[in-house]
Amino acid sequence: MSDLGQTEDHIEHVPNSDFTKEIEKEPGGEYIQRCIQCGMCTASCMVATMTEKYRPRKLIQQILLGMREEVLRSELPWLCMTCRQCEERCQEDVSLADIFRAVRNLAAKEGHIPDTVRGVVDKVMEDGWMLKDGYSDFIEDDRDDLGLETDLKWNTEFVRRVKKRYIDGVNKK
């Protein structure tokens, strides 16, 4: 989390809806203003059950209050597992997984990406898939024993074009 974790800095701001409007334009962010802060999301969330630092309701509240910098610099939006347990139960159709994904996209654009995420993204956009380095001779033998194809034939060209078009200039500090 090298370039995150700056949440302790005090940032002056007054409540405003600018950040909410920004999120509303993103796919899945449309219904954020329907949130009534009931807390069903936090109550349903396994991450919130296991760590006190993560409260999805509070994170939504911060967005609604316009705390843009605090949210974008925080590691918390990266802790959403996108399991959508909260959404299944939200009576107002607020899609938290989509909202937090939109937040992560914005954070990434502004250089706030956890190191582990950056590492995987670089790997996938180079190799075309995630586990090239993990595909050992030992596993190849297992596949052979199972009668499975050992040449996995992943494409690398397409992801490089996608990276050039959509990620370069985004995934930078």
Next chain:
Amino acid sequence: MKEFALYTGCTTPVRLPSYEASVKAVLSRLGITLVDMSDANCCGAQYIESVSHKAFVAMSARILALAEKMGLDLLTVCGACSGSIKTVKHELDHDKKLRDEINALLAEEGLTYTGKYEVKHLLQVFAEDIGYEAIREAIVRPYKGVRLSAHYGCHVTRPEEIVQVDDAENPTIIDKIIEIAGGTAVDYVGKTRCCGGPMLGVDPILASRIGRDKIENIRAENVQGIVTVCEFCNLQLTQVQFGDEVEGLDKIPVITLPQFLGPALGIDFDSLGISMNRISPQPVLQG
């Protein structure tokens, strides 16, 4: 009967090849033909999705376009891939501007996405294309009441209105198949909760706590095994049962659905890769 293009995703071929082999063996036995895809790419789930929505859409769209070129519906066996490709399909089918932009990119290699082919998760193939009756008729060696708990995988069943696999709050497909094969399906607290897998890349300690909570809820029901339909869930629910924190606790075998169903259909253990499981399910599957 029906034919599908098999999209394995990144993880299954390397980390759980027995899942791939058992999917093929079981579906073939039940009359479904699978064709391997070549020249595929990662679906972009979670990681690419987190940094660029457009890049993510492009990657999952290409997989749909490859299946379209093969003239086949697409079969996914991973929860993350299934959720991603279905979500992207939904977006492409409802946003013409986005589809045009992505199609322009795909056109550079002669691919196109029109939306006329389907994408299905493994559970749908069992429930819709094969059907419970045909599975029942194919059982030659039924289990004798072995107690098993189902874990469905978040991205397999949610969001329900988009993925359309099962009832997201009360999923039943795995449970029904357990019962058809002669097992006893056992409910437990937090059945639809996450395995913690998606947290691994961000906070592995937290990921393990979430996975172990699930294991303890299942253990409380005194079951002999856990049945999964996603390699990522399977690996996560297995690995959280190792390490100092769980020293001395009995390990519960984690079995993919086709590995469980295969022996009941008369398929030998070797074809299902049973000996490769980190926690041996042999006592369960022999029962």
